[in-house]
Amino acid sequence: NVHAAAARVRTTCPYCGVGCGVEATPDGRGGTSIAGDASHPANAGRLCSKGSALGETLGLETRLLHPIVDGARSTWDVALSRTAQGLQRVIERYGPDAVAFYLSGQLLTEDYYVANKLMKGFIGSANVDTNSRLCMASTVAGHRLAFGSDTVPGCYEDLDEADLLVLVGSNAAWCHPVLYQRMALARERRGARIVTIDVRGTATTESADLALTIQPGMDGVLFSGLLAHLADRGAVDRAYVAAHTENFDAALAQARRIAPDVATTAARCGVAPADIASFFDLWRKTARVATLYSQGVNQSWQGTDKVVSILNCHLATGRIARPGMGPFSLTGQPNAMGGREVGGLANQLAAHMGFSSAEIDRVARFWRAPHIAKREGLKAVAMFDAIACGEIKALWIMGSNPAVSLPRADHARAALSRLDLLVISDNVRSTDTIAAGAHVLLPAAAWGEKDGTVTNSERRISRQRPFAPLAGEAKPDWWATAQVAARMGFADAFDYAGPAMIFREHAALSAFENDRARDFDIGGLAELSDAAYDALAPTQWPAPVSAPGGRKRMFADGRFFTPSGRARFGVIAPPSLAAAPSAEFPFLLNTGRLRDQWHTMTRTGLSPRLASHSPDPFVEVNPDDARGLSLIEGGFARVSTAHGSVVLRVAVTNAQHRGRAFVPIHWSDETGNVARVGALVHAFTDPVSGQPDSKAVPAALAPV
């Protein structure tokens, strides 16, 4: 990808939700040097192994460089017309709900906004969902239940200022490395303590001051026990609870039913009572507590309840929205937050608005939408079920690889072959999803070429700026969507000159006259000139007209976005597994990320340096289990569930407790490993968030 030498460009890393600032400097000989941006508040110049290797992933060898229609090279004009006509044909014949978009936390906010607008305002269906459903939908649901809005209360500075950092279901040392470095620094400099709560040993648990290895699915028991303990020891902030919350008594009564004391909590969590007591004491006695949680909490059929059980403890002690205190969701993807902001989930409309008649009316008027969606659409798992049973006939996938990443991935892959029209926008020419048989392939701009914004885990909007020309005939996703919209007869509403114009529209839609009316308001950024947009400094929303510079913490005044203005305690269901181990499937299979790979490896797989960390897919098992099954280190095991089976190299480790196994998510048929772990995962979903459960799947292991 040789292009002219250019001055240093400040942009944002395309991987995890930390959202590190990156400085990219093309050398004019095909290389680009990468460094951390010292001026970016998220990382202050630090990068992890993945971010540092970005310069090794910019080659064109795997790129999709031109449109393909029905397997043959085509032109943009033909591909766009085929897409528009195909969508129209399905809408005319079967109605708008026979069409769906499946988007990605990898998309920029501007791409997401335009796709969401086309589907929800002009096609007239809310069947827009995203791979972020697999990432943090349970956090969204928990936030909305407790706060009345999907609001991250705190900021990264809280991690520097906390005296106790509790990591729940999070291997931050590998999955959010730069934030973990901040936490490690807080411990080194200020004596902050780190507690981990996980079902396995990880790089993060290894270095913790206290590591609780709990039974899978029992997070809600642990935090119910903590709430009961706080109440028993007089540690509830009664004044805060009385002034700013509701439903405390009901939540506490349920917590006491689930885990009335240390002994019960310890027994159900499978942890020594002394360790539970230490954790409860530490939490109770430390004012500045930040509880950080990630996919171990979210990816559960009770994910929303797990989130709520954590929020309950912070609300009960008033430890929220103050320096060093609060619950904090570590977002997996680089722009899962931006997708939430534009409404890129099937249960949102736009700009954090839902489907009340006032919100529908407001969005319809703003967009001048001829066919506004009036009700929620299908969430990811339900969307692919609707494809499988023929209810959805046309699907447009952007920047995602659901044939690898969705639960019951074989079912998802087979469903794709039933579609009358499958359009895929991607920047690589070959993925398992593409191999399932796309009718139209649209070459998308990649990192380094993209121009727009992303939002990280602390609500900070940052620019992703281009430093390389578009490769081949690649185009931004917003452009392709707008072109299809124009061919469907909506040219006026999609006549965008560039990403700045889209961002201004998005910001204007979010603006309310009363700044206190809602959480997501970036109306103060709605008048940015193109130059000001290009130069936009990283800004934490909200950024309303009255305070466009952004805000660090929310809810500091004790007012929430519920109808009463009070935070709501949640009453959780009794914690349990979606499916218990059986004689046929006696293990509980857990899935997760590795330090040096990202998603299905379409970018990180290009870096030999990153690949060397863990070259092959594997399954981790406990030494006793390995002995019992005659599995040997470095040998091979067949891992089977009710949904599929794969063969993986065996890694014997004490990091796994007996009866549990762990497999990384990254490999696929396209990587040559035939190890699509998604094919093993069951499709139980959280009843509120719709997020699938991928951390505790009954499985069998056998030597090969």
Ligand code: SF4
């Ligand atoms: Fe990129 Fe995340 Fe690493 Fe930062 S921590 S460099 S955002 S992968």
